[in-house]
Amino acid sequence: MPASDKSAAPDPIIQLIVFRLGQEEYAIRIEQVKEVTLTPDIARMPKTPSFVKGIANLRGDIIAVIDLEERFQLREATEELFAQTYTMAIEAKDYTIGIVVREVPQPLSVPQSAIEQTPEFIQEANIHDKYIEGIARINDRIIVVLDMLKLLTPTEIMQLPTSAAS
Amino acid sequence: MKNRILIVDDSFYMRTMLKNMLTDAGYEVVGEAANGQQALEMAIETKPDLITLDVILPDNTGLDVLRGIRQEQPDVKVVMCSAVGQEVIVNEALESGASAYIVKPFSEEKVLEIVGNALQ
Amino acid sequence: MSNREQEYRELFMAEALEYYDAMSRHISELERNPADEEALRELFRLMHNLKSNARAMGYTSIGEAAHHMETVFGQLRDGEATFTGSMVPVLFGGIDTLGELIRAAGAQQEMPDVQRLLDNLDRLTRGEEPNLDDEEADDEEDVSRKLELSDLVYIQVRKLDHLMNLMGELIIDRDRILTLSREINTPALTAAAAHFSRIADELQYSIMDARLVGVGSLFSKFPRVVRDVATAEGKDVNLTLQGEDIQIDRNILQIITDALLHLVRNAIAHGLETAAEREAAGKPAQGQLTLSAQAERDDVLVQVQDDGRGINVESVRRKAVERGLVTRAAAAQLPDAAVRAFLLEPGFSMAKEVTEISGRGVGLDVVKLAIDSLGGQLRVDSVLGEGTTFTLVLPTSIAVKGALLFELDERSYALPLMHTDSVVSLLPGSFSVVGGVLLTRLQDENVPVVSLRELLHLSGDQALAPARKSTLQGRQDIIIVNYNNRRLGLIVDRFLRQQDIVVKAMSKPLDTIDLFGGVTLLGSGQVCLVLDVPALTRLFLAKRP
Numbered sequence: 001m002p003a004s005d006k007s008a009a010p011d012p013i014i015q016l017i018v019f020r021l022g023q024e025e026y027a028i029r030i031e032q033v034k035e036v037t038l039t040p041d042i043a044r045m046p047k048t049p050s051f052v053k054g055i056a057n058l059r060g061d062i063i064a065v066i067d068l069e070e071r072f073q074l075r076e077a078t079e080e081l082f083a084q085t086y087t088m089a090i091e092a093k094d095y096t097i098g099i100v101v102r103e104v105p106q107p108l109s110v111p112q113s114a115i116e117q118t119p120e121f122i123q124e125a126n127i128h129d130k131y132i133e134g135i136a137r138i139n140d141r142i143i144v145v146l147d148m149l150k151l152l153t154p155t156e157i158m159q160l161p162t163s164a165a166s
Numbered sequence: 167m168k169n170r171i172l173i174v175d176d177s178f179y180m181r182t183m184l185k186n187m188l189t190d191a192g193y194e195v196v197g198e199a200a201n202g203q204q205a206l207e208m209a210i211e212t213k214p215d216l217i218t219l220d221v222i223l224p225d226n227t228g229l230d231v232l233r234g235i236r237q238e239q240p241d242v243k244v245v246m247c248s249a250v251g252q253e254v255i256v257n258e259a260l261e262s263g264a265s266a267y268i269v270k271p272f273s274e275e276k277v278l279e280i281v282g283n284a285l286q
Numbered sequence: 287m288s289n290r291e292q293e294y295r296e297l298f299m300a301e302a303l304e305y306y307d308a309m310s311r312h313i314s315e316l317e318r319n320p321a322d323e324e325a326l327r328e329l330f331r332l333m334h335n336l337k338s339n340a341r342a343m344g345y346t347s348i349g350e351a352a353h354h355m356e357t358v359f360g361q362l363r364d365g366e367a368t369f370t371g372s373m374v375p376v377l378f379g380g381i382d383t384l385g386e387l388i389r390a391a392g393a394q395q396e397m398p399d400v401q402r403l404l405d406n407l408d409r410l411t412r413g414e415e416p417n418l419d420d421e422e423a424d425d426e427e428d429v430s431r432k433l434e435l436s437d438l439v440y441i442q443v444r445k446l447d448h449l450m451n452l453m454g455e456l457i458i459d460r461d462r463i464l465t466l467s468r469e470i471n472t473p474a475l476t477a478a479a480a481h482f483s484r485i486a487d488e489l490q491y492s493i494m495d496a497r498l499v500g501v502g503s504l505f506s507k508f509p510r511v512v513r514d515v516a517t518a519e520g521k522d523v524n525l526t527l528q529g530e531d532i533q534i535d536r537n538i539l540q541i542i543t544d545a546l547l548h549l550v551r552n553a554i555a556h557g558l559e560t561a562a563e564r565e566a567a568g569k570p571a572q573g574q575l576t577l578s579a580q581a582e583r584d585d586v587l588v589q590v591q592d593d594g595r596g597i598n599v600e601s602v603r604r605k606a607v608e609r610g611l612v613t614r615a616a617a618a619q620l621p622d623a624a625v626r627a628f629l630l631e632p633g634f635s636m637a638k639e640v641t642e643i644s645g646r647g648v649g650l651d652v653v654k655l656a657i658d659s660l661g662g663q664l665r666v667d668s669v670l671g672e673g674t675t676f677t678l679v680l681p682t683s684i685a686v687k688g689a690l691l692f693e694l695d696e697r698s699y700a701l702p703l704m705h706t707d708s709v710v711s712l713l714p715g716s717f718s719v720v721g722g723v724l725l726t727r728l729q730d731e732n733v734p735v736v737s738l739r740e741l742l743h744l745s746g747d748q749a750l751a752p753a754r755k756s757t758l759q760g761r762q763d764i765i766i767v768n769y770n771n772r773r774l775g776l777i778v779d780r781f782l783r784q785q786d787i788v789v790k791a792m793s794k795p796l797d798t799i800d801l802f803g804g805v806t807l808l809g810s811g812q813v814c815l816v817l818d819v820p821a822l823t824r825l826f827l828a829k830r831p
Contacts, residue, residue, distance in 0.1 A: 041812055044695075057807055062793050182293075182294070197517075
C-alpha cells in the first residue's frame, strides 16, 4: 500500500454520549445507547453487588440498573445518589442494562484521531483500564471513552467469583 | 411348552396386531424385528419355532431375509406375510423354504389357522 | 370402542401420519432426482404398509388410494416408467389426498372421494395420459368444499405463545388502568375501566383456553414406549390410561414429556418386578402401570402408578445418611414421606443396576427440575411391596399464576400460591429455639421459621446467625411455604393480598440468581420480585445455623 494513502486516510467522526461520573467526564459510543429516560421505579434485588441498584421496568423490558459511580468508587461513601437521576439504557451483548447518571447525557462528535489509546495515567483512577477504549482530548476536556461490552459482561456485573458460585 | 414366535414387520401397527393375536392364542412372542438386519440377529438370538416375515422390509427384501434365516436355522418355520398382488414373490418364497403365507389384511382366524398348521 | 380397538386406531394414526410425512419428503427428493432409487423404494414400501394397515383398520378409501399409488411406484422402481410429465402432478396430488384421508380418519370425518385419483392412477399404470383438466377444476371445488366443512384451523404454537405474551402485557396494563381510575375517580373513567377490565379478563381466559389440549395427546404415545421398554427389560406390563380428556396448556405438556418418559421407564425398569419375582411374592405375573390425569381446582394432577416392589424407606434413609444429606440421629426421626423426598434430591439414585433403557443414575432430580420450572410439585408415595405412585401437580396454564403478595423493607414481593401452605400471625410466645433455629408448632409438626430479610441478605459463605426469641417484637406475619415435603415459615413485614400475576422471566445477567423465579409488574407500575420457593428452601437448608 503506498505511503501517501495513509496520510490521505479519512479521519472518521465518532458520535459519543458524554455523561458525568463523580467529577469526571465519561463517554460511550452512541450506537451502544438505546435510550435515555428519567430513572423509573427500581426494585432493589437481594444477592447482587451493591452497585446493582436493582431492576426496573423499561417499556415492558425488565432490566438491571447499575450505578457506575459506586462501581468505580467515584462518590464519597456518605454521599447519596441524587433523588432525580437519568437512566441510559445500554445494549450489552445479548441484553439491555441501565446506567444511572446525575445529569442528562449529551451527545458529542469527535474525530477518531482525538481518541488516544492505552493511556498510562489512568492507572491511578479506580477504573481498571481494560474497560477503557481510549481517552478523548477535546480542547480542555478529557473524556474517558468506555468499552461498554467489556464493562457489562455478566461476570463483571454480578462480580461472580471465577470458581463455581455457591 | 409354548411355541415361540418372532414377528418381522416394518409397521409397528402390524406387529402389534400380530403380537396380540398370537399372544391371546397362547403363543409366546419372543421378539419383534422392524427390518431385515434385526430379523437375522433376533432369529439367531431368540431361536424361535416360527417366524412371521413381511415380504417388504426397509433394508432388504423378505426373500433375502428368508434365505439368510434358513441358512442359519434350517428347522425354523417361516410364514410369509404379503399383500394381494405379490404372488410372484410368494411363490418364490415357498420355493425357498417358507412354510406358508398369509395375505394382508388378515383375520385372526386365518392367522391362527396358518400358524397352527405350519407348527404341526 | 374397546381399549384394544382404541389402541389400534391410535397406533394406526400415529404411523399413518409418520408415513405421510416421509412420503412428502421422498416425493420432493424424487422431484430433484427422478431416478432416486432409495426414494422410490421407500415410497413403494410406505404405500405398501399404509395400504395393509388401512385395510386392516377398514379404511377402504385409504387402502385403495395407497394400493393404486403403490402400483405406480412399483413400476417406477422396476424401471417400467419414469417420474416425469403428467405423472408428477398426479402423484403429488395423490400424496396430498392421502394426507387428507388420514386426517379425516383421525377426526372421524367423512372421507373425501378418491375415484378421480384412482382413475388417473389406473391410466398411469396402463401407460395412458391422466385426465388433468378435470383435476384442476375439481381442485377448486375441493378447496371450496374444505372451507365449508372444516371447523378447525391448525395454528403454530409460536403464534399462540405470542398471543399469550401480549395478553400478559395487557393484564399488567389492565391493573394499571384500574389503579389510575380509582385514583382519578371520575364516574365515566371508572365505568370504562371496569368494562375494559372485564373484556381483558375474558380475552385472557379465551387465549388460555385456546392453548389447552387433552392430556391424551401425550398419553397416547405411551403404549408404544411401555411395550418397547417392557420388552427390553423382560417385564410383562399392562398399561392403563385414565383421564385423557383432562385439559392442560400445550407447552406444559411439552415440558413434562421427558419427565413423564423418565418416570415411566423407571417404573418399568426399577419399580416393577419380573414375572418370576412377582409370582414368588404372591402377585399376579403381569405388572400394572397406570398413567392418569385428573383436575383438582386450578391444577392438573398427573400420576404414574405401578404395583411393583415399592420404595424401601429404610434403604433410602441409610443412603441419605451415607450421602451426608442428613445426620444419623435426625434421619432416624424423619417421617417416611420426608425420607422418600430425598429421592428427589440432586444426584440421589436408588438404582442397583444399570439397564439398557434407564441407564445409570436414574435422575429423579431431573424430573423434579422440570416440574419446578413450571412452578409445579412432585410427590412420591409408596408402600413397600405394593407399589409406587409419582404425582405431578401442574398448573393448567403457565402465564398466569396465583400468588400471595407481601411486603418486606417497603417493597412488594410475590410468592406463588402453588408453594404456599398457609399464612399465620404469631406472638413471640408461639416460638421455641432449638439448635439456633426458630421453631413453631403447626398441626402437630415443628416447622422451622426464618426471617426472610436475614435469609435474603446473607452474603456469600455467611451462615444464618443463631435465632434469638428476644429479637421478635410483637405479632409476626409468617408465610408457611412447602417444597418437597418440607415446610418452612418465612417472617415478612406485612401480608398484602392474593392476586393473579403474570410472571416475566428474569432478564440477563440477573437470571443467575435462582432465588427469584421472575418479576411481575403491579398495577401501580411497581416492579415486584417473585420468589422461588425451591431455591429459598435450599438456601435455608444450606445456611441454617
